[in-house]
Amino acid sequence: MTDSIARQQLLYVQDQASDDEIARQAELYGPLTDSVRELIEVALLTEVDDPEVRAALEHIESAKRLLRQRINPGPYGVRWGASGQKRAWGNAAAGLRNAVAPPLIVECDPDGRARVDFHLGSAYEGPAGLTHGGVSALVLDQVLGAAAEAAGAPGMTGTLTLRYRRPTPLGALHAEARIDRVEGVKTIVTGHLSGPDGVCVEAEGVFILPRWARGKDSAAVSDPA
Numbered sequence: 280m281t282d283s284i285a286r287q288q289l290l291y292v293q294d295q296a297s298d299d300e301i302a303r304q305a306e307l308y309g310p311l312t313d314s315v316r317e318l319i320e321v322a323l324l325t326e327v328d329d330p331e332v333r334a335a336l337e338h339i340e341s342a343k344r345l346l347r348q349r350i351n352p353g354p355y356g357v358r359w360g361a362s363g364q365k366r367a368w369g370n371a372a373a374g375l376r377n378a379v380a381p382p383l384i385v386e387c388d389p390d391g392r393a394r395v396d397f398h399l400g401s402a403y404e405g406p407a408g409l410t411h412g413g414v415s416a417l418v419l420d421q422v423l424g425a426a427a428e429a430a431g432a433p434g435m436t437g438t439l440t441l442r443y444r445r446p447t448p449l450g451a452l453h454a455e456a457r458i459d460r461v462e463g464v465k466t467i468v469t470g471h472l473s474g475p476d477g478v479c480v481e482a483e484g485v486f487i488l489p490r491w492a493r494g495k496d497s498a499a500v501s502d503p504a
């Protein structure tokens with residue numbers, strides 16, 4: 280086994296946190312993450328005068344000093360608590376502690392369907408006024424992957440094929456996915472991302488349970504996030 284695979288496995292952790300402790304952390308860190316996410320938008324769009332920008336910067340630097348006093352060297356990894364509750368809180372698309380995530384709160388069914396209504400603000404712009412194509416890929420990767428995981432057939436993305444049918448606006452969007460078929464360690468999932476005028480991006484993904492995870496307790500990797 281290569282070092283990088285061994286390091287990757289170490290970041291899947293059963294930390295035995297109780298449901299109460301997980302709820303406490305979610306209540307504490309959720310608002311922090313939301314505030315930082317809003318800060319990204321405000322920093323992008325503010326038009327206040329120079330002194331206000333400099334004053335805001337001082338406040339932000341001071342908040343960072345406070346938070347840095349004790350810090351996980353990172354990344355966050357994926358953790359399971361005592362009841363099996365999963366926390367992928369660092370996830371770039373869905374992580375409760377990741378201000379970069381839109382975030383996606385994906386609803387899943389055990390038959391391998393997933394859907395999410397979400398909002399993309401100005402921080403996700405690609406072409407003027409439109410969603411960045413890589414962000415659409417991020418969203419679809421997550422939603423298709425969640426569908427595979429919900430059905431107990433999780434995997435790493437092997438191939439993700441996208442067809443950008445019409446420009447994706449910013450704002451209120453929807454994505455959904457469903458398992459098309461399972462072929463051994465491969466799960467083939469299809470889905471789309473849509474805006475107010477209809478489907479913007481169609482997707483097909485092949486999700487593969489990596490060699491190192493085969494034969495492991497699949498419940499540990501298949502609890503919906």
Ligand SMILES: CCCCCCCC/C=C\CCCCCCCC(=O)SCCNC(=O)CCNC(=O)[C@H](O)C(C)(C)COP(=O)(O)OP(=O)(O)OC[C@H]1O[C@@H](n2cnc3c(N)ncnc32)[C@H](O)[C@@H]1OP(=O)(O)O
Nearest residue numbers: 420421424425433434435436437438485487489490492500
């Ligand atoms: C205990 C923990 C377990 C965790 C596992 C699940 C985690 C996720 C779970 C839940 C997530 C929720 C949602 C998340 C969504 C976002 C996911 C991402 O962003 S993932 C990051 C981007 N993807 C990568 O970085 C992959 C990098 N590539 C690899 O690691 C390997 O190449 C991998 C795993 C894709 C395949 O390697 P091999 O060695 O395990 O597979 P071989 O045994 O060679 O092949 C198995 C079958 O797959 C086909 N295959 C191999 N690579 C393929 C590919 N790239 N595309 C299509 N098919 C491929 C082969 O032809 C073979 O098919 P035949 O069984 O013979 O029919």
